Amino acid sequence: MTRPVRIIGAPTDYGANRRGVDMGPSAIRYGGLADQLADAGVTAIDDGDVEAPPAEVRDPDAEAPAEGSAKFLRETRDVVTSLSDRVAETLAAEERPLVLGGDHSVAIGSVTGSARDADIGLVWFDAHGDFNTPATSPSGNVHGMPLAAVLGVGDFADTPWANADGLREENVAVVGLRDVDDVERDAINDSDVTAFTMSDIDERGIDAVVDDALEVACAAPDGIHVSLDLDWLDPREAPGVGTPVRGGVTYREAHFALESVARTGELRSLELVEVNPILDEHNETAALATELAASGLGKRIL
Numbered sequence: 001m002t003r004p005v006r007i008i009g010a011p012t013d014y015g016a017n018r019r020g021v022d023m024g025p026s027a028i029r030y031g032g033l034a035d036q037l038a039d040a041g042v043t044a045i046d047d048g049d050v051e052a053p054p055a056e057v058r059d060p061d062a063e064a065p066a067e068g069s070a071k072f073l074r075e076t077r078d079v080v081t082s083l084s085d086r087v088a089e090t091l092a093a094e095e096r097p098l099v100l101g102g103d104h105s106v107a108i109g110s111v112t113g114s115a116r117d118a119d120i121g122l123v124w125f126d127a128h129g130d131f132n133t134p135a136t137s138p139s140g141n142v143h144g145m146p147l148a149a150v151l152g153v154g155d156f157a158d159t160p161w162a163n164a165d166g167l168r169e170e171n172v173a174v175v176g177l178r179d180v181d182d183v184e185r186d187a188i189n190d191s192d193v194t195a196f197t198m199s200d201i202d203e204r205g206i207d208a209v210v211d212d213a214l215e216v217a218c219a220a221p222d223g224i225h226v227s228l229d230l231d232w233l234d235p236r237e238a239p240g241v242g243t244p245v246r247g248g249v250t251y252r253e254a255h256f257a258l259e260s261v262a263r264t265g266e267l268r269s270l271e272l273v274e275v276n277p278i279l280d281e282h283n284e285t286a287a288l289a290t291e292l293a294a295s296g297l298g299k300r301i302l
């Protein structure tokens with residue numbers, strides 16, 4: 001399946017704890033995305049960015065819920081709703097969306113768009129569970145909530161714009177967990193999502209864990225969405241992220257995982273999130289994101 005790739009930037013930082021991740025799409029483009037995709041042998045069309053006014057431009061008090069519940073949820077809704085449409089239109093045109101974040105809240109748009117009129121699987125590569133809800137979040141940051149949002153977990157059951165129609169917990173795998181909040185841990189354990197921690201990777205190796213994760217996701221009939229939070233990698237490899245956690249996967253483990261994604265032939269849509277160029281070292285995290293995208297889209301060593 002060599003569908004053309006359509007690049008869609010979602011330059012938000014509403015959901016993050018640190019500013020700057022809204023510059024992620026530029027950093028990733030500047031970091032060599034077009035060249036990497038050419039190396040992967042894919043035709044890429046850059047669709048520019050969805051509209052996402054900087055947080056300063058909006059009135060943060062307008063209809064904002066109380067601090068600690070969900071900050072900038074209204075702004076997030078506006079952006080992810082248009083992103084969701086762009087992703088769905090891209091798929092309807094037989095193209096493959098490549099979404100560039102932005103903070104991880106943009107996944108609400110990518111996943112709802114990808115799961116519109118389709119039953120999809122989801123692989124979530126992340127140090128974090130992103131399984132909080134406005135009621136359980138310790139921070140109020142929506143980037144810690146998108147997986148719960150698309151699955152309609154807890155109070156997100158009453159937030160239809162954030163729920164993905166064609167996604168079931170049984171087809172969701174999270175890989176690389178190492179920083180999970182207490183209530184979030186219970187919610188993950190109570191769900192039908194399959195979660196693999198860094199300890200699972202230590203014990204079984206990246207190949208066994210990624211194989212299992214892909215089996216969970218690829219059981220869905222219409223392909224998989226892959227959401228790659230760059231904080232999945234160890235901060236030594238990916239310093240340019242807002243919520244770094246020690247003990248992440250290595251450079252080669254990450255490439256291997258994305259190469260495994262490409263081998264399934266089931267990749268429907270892909271996103272790269274949480275690249276923060278302000279915190280980065282010479283744009284290396286953005287450049288790494290472009291390389292991993294290429295591996296996911298079929299770039300091979302030989």
Ligand SMILES: NC(=[NH2+])NCCC[C@H](N)C(=O)O
Pocket residue numbers: 104128129130132137138139140141143144145179180181229231243274
């Ligand atoms: N996409 C991310 N980087 N998420 C980090 C979430 C951190 C923490 N669990 C929170 O809810 O605030």
Ligand SMILES: [Mn+2]
Pocket residue numbers: 126127128229231232243
């Ligand atoms: Mn994360």
Ligand SMILES: [Mn+2]
Pocket residue numbers: 104126128130143229
């Ligand atoms: Mn995340």
